[in-house]
């Protein structure tokens with residue numbers, strides 16, 4: 001069975017439960033509802049042929065439907081009902097769960113002239129890619145003890161999880177290309193207020209296993225809510241958190257594509273006054289002579305201020321307001337752990353040139369694509385939760401060359417068919 005037919009079958013078997021409001025249906029009902037929707041006529045459905053060593057007569061078409069049914073059962077999306085044999089219903093998870101791509105499924109969700117969004121695991125897509133990547137920027141799932149709806153890796157396996165996901169990206173990274181990861185510093189040794197050193201282990205593994213060099217650990221200070229509640233507000237061992245690390249790696253530091261002239265900031269009032277005065281008027285020396293000021297120092301007019309390596313940026317983002325509106329309009333659960341578009345804008349401009357390929361392997365709201373579109377970079381994003389991709393697609397409708405792919409068509413069949421409701 002080809003991948004497309006498999007997907008149709010999963011979608012239609014789930015769709016067979018549309019509108020049942022939890023009332024169980026029989027396997028015969030599933031056959032009756034699914035067959036016409038995947039193009040199996042009644043004669044083919046009931047035609048029996050000898051199968052297996054025993055040569056017993058079975059219907060191959062019904063077997064395929066039962067196989068999809070069993071797979072959905074293993075995924076805990078449908079379940080057998082206790083009591084009379086052969087009755088099935090959607091599980092709570094099936095009613096509300098996010099639609100995660102199966103490991104071997106990757107489908108084009110939509111594309112524009114500049115980029116493509118793929119519904120599927122990055123582990124399925126990137127090993128098959130053969131295109132020079134200038135930048136991979138992402139916030140991977142954090143190893144949280146209270147997992148997010150989309151799932152989180154365990155801290156003990158985090159290094160392997162990241163290395164596995166990044167290996168094919170690094171293999172495609174052009175010389176001087178970068179990897180930027182927004183990670184969490186707030187992972188604690190279980191039961192203690194001590195921070196895990198998982199990030200240190202991950203950084204060393206990225207150097208040792210994938211040959212990356214750490215260019216910087218940039219603190220991103222934002223309007224984070226107070227926490228960690230258990231260790232700061234309750235037990236009082238810790239301070240409230242104000243920042244998250246953004247780690248920047250490069251595969252060839254001396255050929256890094258970064259250029260701070262693309263991200264110069266306006267000079268401060270104080271500096272503009274200094275320039276107007278022709279620079280410093282005094283002579284001074286600090287740090288045992290390490291820093292010297294002479295008349296005229298800092299008097300040269302420059303195009304702007306080189307950014308300092310601390311990013312202060314709130315989480316609120318107009319682009320996300322639109323995303324939330326779109327998700328609500330479609331009745332979809334919004335993705336809840338986004339990076340602001342300004343963060344993508346900054347790193348894309350700093351580390352790439354127009355036309356370069358930028359990717360995000362853990363796409364979330366697909367904000368990388370939005371930023372890349374506006375900045376004239378090519379882009380590719382993978383995200384394995386269909387609902388997130390579907391809601392995010394709305395923001396790309398006005399982009400040149402916008403085309404819907406099979407991934408979103410699946411969405412309209414599975415989710416919009418009413419098999420699911422979102423409480």
Ligand SMILES: C[S@@+](CC[C@H](N)C(=O)[O-])C[C@H]1O[C@@H](n2cnc3c(N)ncnc32)[C@H](O)[C@@H]1O
Nearest residue numbers: 121122139150337338339362363364365383384
């Ligand atoms: C922290 S969120 C990323 C948020 C994103 N940077 C944004 O600004 O919207 C992590 C995302 O990675 C997705 N994800 C996790 N594992 C994945 C995989 N193997 N392939 C593709 N997406 C994955 C999750 O569903 C989740 O949406």
